[in-house]
Amino acid sequence: MDVMIIGNPVAGTGKTVQRVQELVRILESRGHKVEVFFTGKPGDAFDRAGTIRENVNRVVIAGGDGTVNEVLNGLPDPSQIPILHMPTGTANQLARHLCLPSRPEPFAAVVESGTVTKVDMGLVGSHRFLLQVSAGFDALVTKIIHDGPKRSSGYFGYAVPILKSLGHRLPNNLDVSIDGGRKLPGGTVMIMKVRKYGGIFVFSDAARLDSGQFDICLFRKNTIPHLFMYAVAGLTRLTWTVPGITRLRGTRVRIESSEPVPVQIDGTYYGTTPVEIELRASIVPVVVPPKKT
Numbered sequence: 474m475d476v477m478i479i480g481n482p483v484a485g486t487g488k489t490v491q492r493v494q495e496l497v498r499i500l501e502s503r504g505h506k507v508e509v510f511f512t513g514k515p516g517d518a519f520d521r522a523g524t525i526r527e528n529v530n531r532v533v534i535a536g537g538d539g540t541v542n543e544v545l546n547g548l549p550d551p552s553q554i555p556i557l558h559m560p561t562g563t564a565n566q567l568a569r570h571l572c573l574p575s576r577p578e579p580f581a582a583v584v585e586s587g588t589v590t591k592v593d594m595g596l597v598g599s600h601r602f603l604l605q606v607s608a609g610f611d612a613l614v615t616k617i618i619h620d621g622p623k624r625s626s627g628y629f630g631y632a633v634p635i636l637k638s639l640g641h642r643l644p645n646n647l648d649v650s651i652d653g654g655r656k657l658p659g660g661t662v663m664i665m666k667v668r669k670y671g672g673i674f675v676f677s678d679a680a681r682l683d684s685g686q687f688d689i690c691l692f693r694k695n696t697i698p699h700l701f702m703y704a705v706a707g708l709t710r711l712t713w714t715v716p717g718i719t720r721l722r723g724t725r726v727r728i729e730s731s732e733p734v735p736v737q738i739d740g741t742y743y744g745t746t747p748v749e750i751e752l753r754a755s756i757v758p759v760v761v762p763p764k765k766t
Contacts, residue, residue: 474505474506474530474531474584474585475505475506475508475526475528475529475530475531476500476505476506476507476508476529476530476531476532476533476584477507477508477510477525477526477529477531477532477533478493478496478497478507478508478509478510478532478533478535478559479510479512479518479521479522479532479533479534479535479536479540479544480493480509480510480511480512480534480535480536480540480559480561481511481512481518481535481536481537481539481540481561481562482511482512484535484536484537484540484561484562484563488561489511489535489536489561490511492535492559492561492575492576492577493509493511493535493559495577495578496533496535496559496577496580496581496584497509499577499578499581500581500584500585503581503585505584505585508529512536512540515543516543517543518534518536518540518543518544518547519543519544519546519547520547521547522543522544522545522546522547522548523547523548523549525548525554527553529554530554530555531554531555531556531557531584531760532544532548532554532555532556532557533556533557533559533584534556534557534558534559535559535561536559536561536562537560537561537562537563537564537565537740538562538564538565538566538567538604538739538740539562539739539740539741540562541556541558541567541603541739542601542602542603542604542738542739542740542741544556545594545601545602545603545757546600546601551594551601551756551757552591552756552757552758553758554758555589555758555759555760556757556758556759556760557573557580557583557584557587557759557760558571558573558759559573559575559580560573560575561575563672564671564672564673564740565672566604566605566667566669566670566671566672566739566740567603567604567667567759569667569669569672570667570668570669570682571682571759571761571762572761572762573761573762574762583760583761583762583763584760586763587760587761587762587763588760588761588762588763588764589758589759589760590683590758590759590761591683591755591756591757591758591759592666592682592683592755592756592757592759593666593682593683593684593685593752593753593754593755593756593757594752594753594756594757595664595666595687595750595751595752595753596750596751596752596753597736597738597743597748597749597750598748598749600738600743602738602739603666603682603739603757604665604666604667604739604740605663605664605665605666605667605670605738605739606663606664606726606736606737606738606739606743606748606750607661607662607663607664607736607737608647608661608662608728608730608734608735608736608737608746608748609643609647609659609660609661609662609692609695609734609735610638610643610660610661610695610700611661611663611671611737612661612734612735612736612737612742612743613638613641613643613735614634614635614638615634615735615737615740615741615742616735616737616742617634617637617638618634618742619741619742620742621634639697639700643660643695643734645658645659645660645693645694645695646660646730646731646732646734647659647660647661647662647691647728647729647730647734647746648728648729648730649662649689649691649726649727649728649729650726650727650729651689651721651722651723651725651726652723652724652725653725654723656729657691657719658693659691659692659693659719660692660693660694660695660699661691661692661695662689662690662691662692662726662728663676663689663690663692664687664688664689664726664750665677665680665687665688665689665690666680666681666682666684666687666688667680667681667682668680668681670707671740673707673708674704674707674708675707675710675712676690676707676712676718676720677690677712677720678710682759683755685724685752685754685755686722686723686724686752687722687723687724687726687750687752688720688721688722689720689721689722689723689726690712690718690719690720690721691718691719691720691721692717692718693717693718693719694717699717702715702717703715703717703718706718724751724752724754725749725750725751725752726749726750727747727748727749727750728746728747728748728750729746729747730746730747733745733746734746736748
């Protein structure tokens with residue numbers, strides 16, 4: 474088997490290089506051909522993914538969800554080569570959702586004998602994604618991270634940007650239409666394909682990578698008390714009890730606003746509204762652990 478590993482050495486846990494080296498040792502000892510590329514700056518994973526040879530059997534992405542998204546967008550055809558997420562980032566939403574191990578030995582077993590299944594892919598214009606898109610408060614946090622100096626990795630790296638975001642005026646001026654329906658007003662909207670948002674919060678228990686639809690949460694207000702209430706509800710899995718949260722499903726979403734509102738894709742700042750989001754069902758091959766018998 475030919476395996477390509479693209480690793481981000483500054484991902485959240487700081488253990489990417491060590492784990493990749495151990496994974497390479499294991500795979501090569503079992504007769505597999507392995508090529509490794511470590512990124513040096515944003516965009517490197519995108520560029521390297523665009524040059525992956527056709528005879529590669531697996532693409533391992535060692536890093537966080539942002540690195541996965543770079544590779545997904547860099548691949549000439551995302552429907553051809555199965556990918557695996559080796560979780561060394563912060564939230565690691567894809568790996569968590571697919572129950573992929575973080576230790577090299579069990580991860581190597583998935584590379585070798587895991588099951589290939591196809592999951593849905595979302596598009597914002599021509600930009601691909603697997604996990605989620607949102608507009609509003611959490612996207613403002615990603616914008617502050619994007620615009621500011623490099624901070625410590627991990628969840629603690631979000632503390633200052635979140636506090637700064639709470640000090641910004643974020644209007645409740647979103648208009649969200651689903652599958653061409655009427656416009657719904659709100660302050661923040663999340664379009665999700667995985668159950669755990671940010672690896673911590675659960676706003677939709679039904680979100681799945683292969684569901685053939687988006688799970689959508691529309692939050693009515695962006696005031697600090699409302700945001701705190703939403704966060705607690707997400708942590709305690711009780712969003713269904715909270716007023717001001719509308720949950721919907723669909724395959725096409727348009728987000729507009731009377732003034733620009735930040736948008737994030739898979740945890741990385743993308744730009745501002747308006748945006749059009751579409752779903753392509755069963756496109757991207759991913760490798761998952763084999764089912765236990």
